[in-house]
Amino acid sequence: MTEKNERQKEQQRVDHVVAQIKKRQVDLNDQLAKAHHETRAIEQNYGDNTRVNTTEVDDRMETNAAVQQQKQMVANSVENETILKTQTQRLDELENSPYFGRVDIKEDGEQETLYIGTSTFIDDENHFLIYDWRAPISSIYYNGTLGQVSYDTPTGPTTVALEKKRQFLIQHGQIENMFDTNETVGDEILQQILGGESSEYMQNIVATIQKEQNDIIRDTSADVLIVQGAAGSGKTSAILQRIAYLLYHSRSHLNAEQMILFSPNRLFSNYISEVLPSLGEKNMRQVTLDEFFRQRFSGLKVESRFERFERDQRHFPKTARLIRRSKESVAFMEAVRSYAKSTALRKPAFSSIYFEGAVFFSKDEITAIYQGLPERMLPADKFIQTKNTLIRRLKQIIREQTDDDDVQDEVDLLSSEDYERLLNGHEFESAAHERHYLGRKLLYERYEPIYAAIYNDYFFDLYQEYDHFLATQSVAGVSQQAWDAMRSGFRDLINKHRLDLDDAAPLLYLRDVLTGGGQNHAIQFLFIDEMQDYSLAQLHYVHHAFPKAKLTLLGDRQQDVFGAHDAQTDFMAAIASVFPHKRVRLINLNKSYRSTQEITDFAKALLPDGDAIQSFTRPGAKPVVLDCPNDDKIVLTELTRTVYQALDQHHTVAILTKTQAAAEQLFARLTLDTPIHLLSAANRSIPEGVIILPIYLAKGLEFDTVIGYDISAGTYGTQDADLLYTLATRAMHLLTLIAIGTPSPLLTDLPADLDTLKVIE
Numbered sequence: 001m002t003e004k005n006e007r008q009k010e011q012q013r014v015d016h017v018v019a020q021i022k023k024r025q026v027d028l029n030d031q032l033a034k035a036h037h038e039t040r041a042i043e044q045n046y047g048d049n050t051r052v053n054t055t056e057v058d059d060r061m062e063t064n065a066a067v068q069q070q071k072q073m074v075a076n077s078v079e080n081e082t083i084l085k086t087q088t089q090r091l092d093e094l095e096n097s098p099y100f101g102r103v104d105i106k107e108d109g110e111q112e113t114l115y116i117g118t119s120t121f122i123d124d125e126n127h128f129l130i131y132d133w134r135a136p137i138s139s140i141y142y143n144g145t146l147g148q149v150s151y152d153t154p155t156g157p158t159t160v161a162l163e164k165k166r167q168f169l170i171q172h173g174q175i176e177n178m179f180d181t182n183e184t185v186g187d188e189i190l191q192q193i194l195g196g197e198s199s200e201y202m203q204n205i206v207a208t209i210q211k212e213q214n215d216i217i218r219d220t221s222a223d224v225l226i227v228q229g230a231a232g233s234g235k236t237s238a239i240l241q242r243i244a245y246l247l248y249h250s251r252s253h254l255n256a257e258q259m260i261l262f263s264p265n266r267l268f269s270n271y272i273s274e275v276l277p278s279l280g281e282k283n284m285r286q287v288t289l290d291e292f293f294r295q296r297f298s299g300l301k302v303e304s305r306f307e308r309f310e311r312d313q314r315h316f317p318k319t320a321r322l323i324r325r326s327k328e329s330v331a332f333m334e335a336v337r338s339y340a341k342s343t344a345l346r347k348p349a350f351s352s353i354y355f356e357g358a359v360f361f362s363k364d365e366i367t368a369i370y371q372g373l374p375e376r377m378l379p380a381d382k383f384i385q386t387k388n389t390l391i392r393r394l395k396q397i398i399r400e401q402t403d404d405d406d407v408q409d410e411v412d413l414l415s416s417e418d419y420e421r422l423l424n425g426h427e428f429e430s431a432a433h434e435r436h437y438l439g440r441k442l443l444y445e446r447y448e449p450i451y452a453a454i455y456n457d458y459f460f461d462l463y464q465e466y467d468h469f470l471a472t473q474s475v476a477g478v479s480q481q482a483w484d485a486m487r488s489g490f491r492d493l494i495n496k497h498r499l500d501l502d503d504a505a506p507l508l509y510l511r512d513v514l515t516g517g518g519q520n521h522a523i524q525f526l527f528i529d530e531m532q533d534y535s536l537a538q539l540h541y542v543h544h545a546f547p548k549a550k551l552t553l554l555g556d557r558q559q560d561v562f563g564a565h566d567a568q569t570d571f572m573a574a575i576a577s578v579f580p581h582k583r584v585r586l587i588n589l590n591k592s593y594r595s596t597q598e599i600t601d602f603a604k605a606l607l608p609d610g611d612a613i614q615s616f617t618r619p620g621a622k623p624v625v626l627d628c629p630n631d632d633k634i635v636l637t638e639l640t641r642t643v644y645q646a647l648d649q650h651h652t653v654a655i656l657t658k659t660q661a662a663a664e665q666l667f668a669r670l671t672l673d674t675p676i677h678l679l680s681a682a683n684r685s686i687p688e689g690v691i692i693l694p695i696y697l698a699k700g701l702e703f704d705t706v707i708g709y710d711i712s713a714g715t716y717g718t719q720d721a722d723l724l725y726t727l728a729t730r731a732m733h734l735l736t737l738i739a740i741g742t743p744s745p746l747l748t749d750l751p752a753d754l755d756t757l758k759v760i761e
C-alpha cells in the first residue's frame with residue numbers, strides 16, 4: 001500500500017473513532033444534564049425539608065434523620081455528576097487527539113492491532129478502540145523495538161512479536177504527521193513538539209515518553225527511587241506521568257490525597273498544575289519546603305531558602321559554612337537521636353506551668369515525674385506518661401478543691417444563666433450533689449489554661465533542649481568560641497521568634513523523637529523535585545515525617561543553586577545514604593530535551609564535568625554573549641534591543657538575575673514599550689511578555705527566550721557554575737548573556753568552538 005493510501009486509511013479510522021466519541025459525548029451530556037437536574041431537585045427538596053417545624057422534640061429527631069438521608073442523597077448525586085464530568089473531560093481530550101500510537105502484535109499466531117491514547121475508549125459493541133497508555137500492554141509501545149517483546153500482566157510476563165510500531169500526531173481530529181518507527185519513540189515527532197512555543201502550563205508528554213523516562217514512570221518495586229537527570233531531561237514530566245500511572249494502577253486503594261509533591265516554589269506549582277487534569281486525573285497535594293516548615297513551627301518565623309540565599313550573597317564566612325555543613329548532615333540528625341535517647345547526656349528542659357501569676361506545676365516537679373520513669377523507656381513514651389501524670393494530678397487537685405468554701409461561694413454567686421449553662425440539663429437527687437457538680441464544673445473552666453498548657457506541651461522548652469543538645473556537639477575546624485557564638489545567635493533569634501533554616505530539620509526531629517509527634521502515616525507516595533536543593537538532614541526529616549511513603553526523588557546535582565551539597569562527594573551515594581534500610585534504585589537521565597542543541601552544548605560547557613550530558617538534535621541559533629562596557633546607557637540599550645528582537649519571534653522573554661535585589665534594581669531602570677513584570681517569591685503565576693526574576697525562582701521553569709543579565713566577573717565567579725548552568729538551561733529557543741565590564745571567567749574559559757562573544761563598543 002502506498003504511503004498516501006495508508007494515511008487515508010488511518011485518517012478514516014480516526015474519523016470513525018471520533019464519530020464514536022462524539023456519539024458517546026451526546027449520551028454523556030444527556031446523562032450529565034439529568035444528573036445535574038437530579039442534584040438540584042434533591043437540594044431543593046432538602047431545603048424544604050429543613051424548614052419543617054423543629055420545635056417539637058419528636059419532630060426534630062425525625063427531621064434530623066430525614067436531613068441525614070437527604071444529605072447522603074445529595075452527596076451521591078454530586079459524586080455521580082463529578083464522575084460524569086471527568087468522563088466528559090476525557091472524551092473532549094480524545095475527540096481532539098484520540099491516540100498517538102499503534103502497535104501491531106502477533107500472539108500465538110493471532111494478529112492484533114492496538115491504538116494507544118490518553119485514556120481507554122470502548123465502543124458500544126465492546127471494541128477497544130483506544131487503549132490507555134498505562135495499560136500493561138501499552139508498555140511495549142514505549143519499551144520495545146520490533147521483534148519479540150515482553151510485558152507484565154497480572155499473571156506474569158507475556159511475550160509477543162511486535163511487528164509494527166506507528167506514531168501519530170493528531171490535532172483536531174486530523175492526522176498531522178505519522179510514521180513507522182523501530183525506535184522507542186522516534187525523533188521526528190519529538191522535534192516537532194519541542195520546537196513549539198513555551199506555554200503558561202506544562203504539557204503532558206504521554207505521546208513521546210522515552211524509554212529511560214518510562215522506567216521511572218512504571219517503577220513499582222523500589223521504596224526509594226532516586227533520579228539524577230540533566231537539566232531539561234524530563235524529570236518533572238516523569239514525576240507527573242508517574243503519579244498518573246500509580247493512580248491508574250491502584251485506583252481501589254490510592255487516591256490523589258495520599259500523594260504529596262514537594263515542589264521548588266509556588267510559580268512551579270502553578271506551572272505544573274494542568275498536567276494531571278489533562279490526563280483525566282486529580283492533582284496531588286503540593287507543598288514547598290518553606291511552607292512545610294512554616295506549618296510545623298507555629299509562632300516562629302523560619303528563614304526561607306530564598307532569604308538564606310540572599311543573606312549568603314552578602315556574607316557567608318568559612319566558619320559559618322563549616323557549621324552549616326555539619327548541621328545539614330545525616331550524622332547530625334543521628335546525633336540528635338542519640339542525644340534524645342541518652343539519659344546521661346540529656347537535661348530535660350522543662351519549664352514551670354503558671355496560673356494567675358503563680359507556679360502551678362513547678363519545673364522540678366515535672367522533671368521529677370519524667371526522671372522517675374523507667375530509664376529504658378522510649379523518650380516519646382516518657383513524655384506521654386509525664387503528660388498523663390500531670391493531667392491526673394490536675395484532676396486530683398480539682399477533686400480536692402471542689403467542696404472548698406471559696407469554690408462553693410462562687411457557686412452561690414453564679415448568675416442564673418451561668419448556672420443553667422454549667423448544669424446543662426443535668427438533674428441531681430439533692431442540692432448538695434448539684435452544688436458539688438457545679439463546683440467541679442467551675443474548676444474545670446478555671447483550670448482550662450492548665451489543660452491547654454499540658455496538652456500543647458507548653459511545659460517543655462524545646463529551644464532550650466536544642467541548645468543543650470548543641471552544647472554537646474562540636475565541629476572540626478570550628479573553635480569553641482565560634483560554636484558558642486553560634487549558640488548565642490540561635491538563642492537571640494528565638495527571642496525574636498525567628499529561626500535559621502539550618503536549625504529547622506534537627507530541631508523538629510528533636511521535638512518529634514522526644515514528644516512522639518510529627519509523623520503523617522496517611523501519605524503513601526512522596527515526590528521531591530529538585531532534590532539537590534535539600535540538605536541531607538532535611539531529606540532525613542521529610543522521610544521521618546512520612547514514614548509510610550514510598551519516595552521518588554529527582555534532581556540535578558549541577559543545579560545546586562543554593563549550595564546545599566559538597567562538590568566533592570558522590571551525590572547519588574550521599575542521597576542514598578539517607579535511606580539505609582530501604583530498597584533504593586538509582587537512575588540517570590542524560591539526554592536534555594528542553595533546549596536547542598546549541599543551547600545545551602553551550603550550557604554543558606559551563607560545567608567542569610558536563611560531558612555526559614547529551615543534547616537533543618533540534619537545531620537553533622547559537623547563544624550570544626554581549627560584552628558591554630561598564631556604561632549604564634549602553635547596557636540598557638543592548639538589553640532593550642535584545643528584548644525586542646526576541647519578542648519578534650516568541651511570546652515570553654525572561655530576564656534572569658542572580659538575586660532578587662538585582663532584579664528589583666533592573667526593573668526600576670528598564671523602560672520598554674511593552675509591560676514588564678517583576679516576579680518575586682510571592683508570585684503564583686507567570687505572565688506572558690517580559691519578566692524579570694532571580695534564577696532561583698526560575699527553577700524547574702522554561703521560557704522561549706532567556707536573557708542572563710550581568711554575567712560579569714564581579715557577579716559570577718568560578719564557583720557559580722551551577723547558577724549559570726541553571727540560568728542557561730531555562731531557555732528553549734534563544735539565549736543571550738549580557739556581561740557588564742569584565743565577563744565572568746565562566747564565559748571566557750569556554751572552548752573556542754562555541755564562539756559566541758560579541759564585543760559592544
Ligand SMILES: Nc1ncnc2c1ncn2[C@@H]1O[C@H](COP(=O)(O)OP(=O)(O)OP(=O)(O)O)[C@@H](O)[C@H]1O
Pocket residue numbers: 190193194203205208209210213229230231232233234235236237238556593594699700701702729
Ligand atoms: N519525552 C518527552 N517528550 C516530549 N517532551 C519532553 C519529553 N521529555 C521532556 N520533554 C520536555 O522537555 C522540557 C523539560 O522537561 P522537564 O521540565 O520535565 O525537565 P526537568 O528534567 O525537570 O528539567 P529541569 O531540571 O531543568 O527543571 C519540557 O518542556 C518537557 O515537556
